[in-house]
Amino acid sequence: MESLFVSEVTVLGIGNTILSDEGFGVRVVEYLQKNFMFPENVALVDGGTLGVELLHFVTGTQKLLIIDSINGGVAAGTTFHLRDDDIQKHFAQKISAHEVGIQDVLTMLEVTGKKIPRIELIGAQPFSLEAGTELTEQMSKLVPTFANKAVEILRSWNLEVTQ
DSSP states (O other): OSSOOOSSSEEEOOOOOGGGGGGGGHHHHHHHHHOOOOOOTEEEEEEEOOOOOOOOOOOOOOOEEEEEEEOSSOOOOEEEEEEEEEHHHHHHTSSSSHHHHHHOOOHHHHOOOHHSSSEEEEOOSSOOOOSSSSHHOOOOOHHHHHHHHHHHHHHHTTOOOOO
């Protein structure tokens, strides 16, 4: 399946924005869109809970940065930074709908010979997964930190990102 939206680099925020901190990845991408300028070869994508439909947005990308709330069974606010094969191992142990979806997408790309050469995932353990459209105060405080971390990663990929 070829992508209609192919970009060399994709920043993908995923999560359910009606379950408070579960929407963290989406909120970080929104923050990035409002506060930074990106080269034309970078796509910022609100992946929400699209699951397998994300294939349209990431097929053909060469570098993928995923931002997500990560339920790693650790203390709330704990941060994660995973790379390449460690991401598949992480998603293999997860059960939320969007995490199963992104795992399926990455597996499908690998099986079809279209594996993304470079993937990084950053995220934080949520404080709450209660119904609500706003992040908790604690998780909201992490948004600028993660946006800056995303920019740092993109710059390490030799991309010019400005404020």
